Amino acid sequence: MAALSLKIGVSDSDRTRPIASGEVAIEGVAAEVTLMGVQALFNQQLTEHTFDCCEFPLSSYLRSLERPERPYVAVPVFPSRHFRxxxxxxxxxxxxxxxxxxxxxxxxxxxxxxxxxxxxxxxxxxxxxxxxxxxxxxxxxxxxxxxxxxxxxxxxxxxxxxxxxxxxxxxxxxxxxxxxxxxxxxxxxxxxxxxxxxxxxxxxxxxxxxxxxGIFPPMHVVAVKRKLAEANPGLTLAIFNAFAQAQKIARERLFDSAALCTMLPWQLESLLLTEQRLGKDYWPVGLAKNRATLQVIIRYMTEDGLIAKVASPEELFSGADILET
Known part of the structure; x- marks a missing residue:
């Protein structure tokens, strides 16, 4: 059976490069990956919807769920997190x-x-x-x-x-x-x-x-066009597995001090300090480990008036194959 051709847009980071380079394959998918700066990526996707699968601003994704067609379905991996x-x-x-x-x-x-x-x-x-x-x-x-x-x-x-x-x-x-x-x-x-x-x-x-x-705030999520996800059972799970694997590789490279993968002279020490203070699973994937954090951002969006009704974390991934992750 021919692989599904998928256009993917992501920012350039250690969490996405293994997918962009082909080091991590998405099962059943022939991926055409474009790396872009985040603002240009978001502007293009939110106006032209160029990519089938895209790193997506979390707040804009929540707002999209209030549109009748719900054009995207999210995968519970978070390419960007940041204390602001x-x-x-x-x-x-x-x-x-x-x-x-x-x-x-x-x-x-x-x-x-x-x-x-x-x-x-x-x-x-x-x-x-x-x-x-x-x-x-x-x-x-x-x-x-x-x-x-x-x-x-x-x-x-x-x-x-x-x-x-x-x-x-x-x-x-x-x-x-x-x-x-x-x-x-x-x-x-x-x-x-x-x-x-x-x-x-x-x-x-x-x-x-x-x-x-216990919150390390997520900024972005990975989203797939809903029609594609519905037409291809197992696609969102395959995307989830690939992004989760790419994130593991990113961590392994930070741990490898033979030749530093960044210009930070104390790269390994920074990683060890981070894991000491935040825990080894400080960048969690999957719904279960992120449920409480997602409840907070949903509440903030509701209190801001950016969304009209309180969604549950499960609703963010409704239509995906991965609610049990």
């Missing part, structure tokens, strides 16, 4: 020392529904005393003035929103026209005399958060 305390930047002249100081301030957000911003709004309300609706959120391009939304955005009415298309958010922050920035990528105006991180030692704050919650 290191991704909050402030103007040094504004006297902002802690998250609660952001009440009433103007916060730049390149994409309002990006997972980084969803997690930060929820975490700061749950753990740092900042109501998600108290700041003013300013939409715009991170490094260039925006001419329009790269993919369609929805701005819930119970938030205060502004749009700035004349300057980049990086420049607005440096010039003090916004007070802070939630971002997935550090602005070009940092580090500088006018721009610093909110948390001087974000790693310690992130470790404290993990010790309280």
């Amino acid at each position: 305390f290191s991704s909050v930047f402030v103007n040094t002249a504004k006297g902002i020392q802690k998250p609660a100081d952001l009440a009433g301030k103007r916060i730049g957000v390149p994409v309002f529904d990006m997972a980084a911003a969803v997690w930060l709004r929820g975490i700061f309300q749950d753990h740092f005393g900042l109501s998600r609706t108290s700041p003013i959120y300013v939409a715009g391009g991170l490094e260039a003035a925006r001419t329009g939304d790269e993919h369609p955005q929805f701005y819930p009415g119970h938030f205060k929103h502004e749009q700035r298309n004349d300057k980049s958010l990086a420049v607005l922050l440096a010039e003090g026209e916004i007070d802070a920035l939630y971002t997935a990528r550090a602005p070009s105006t940092w580090p500088s005399a006018s721009v610093t991180r909110l948390f001087a030692d974000p790693m310690q704050v992130e470790l404290d958060y993990f010790s309280k919650t």
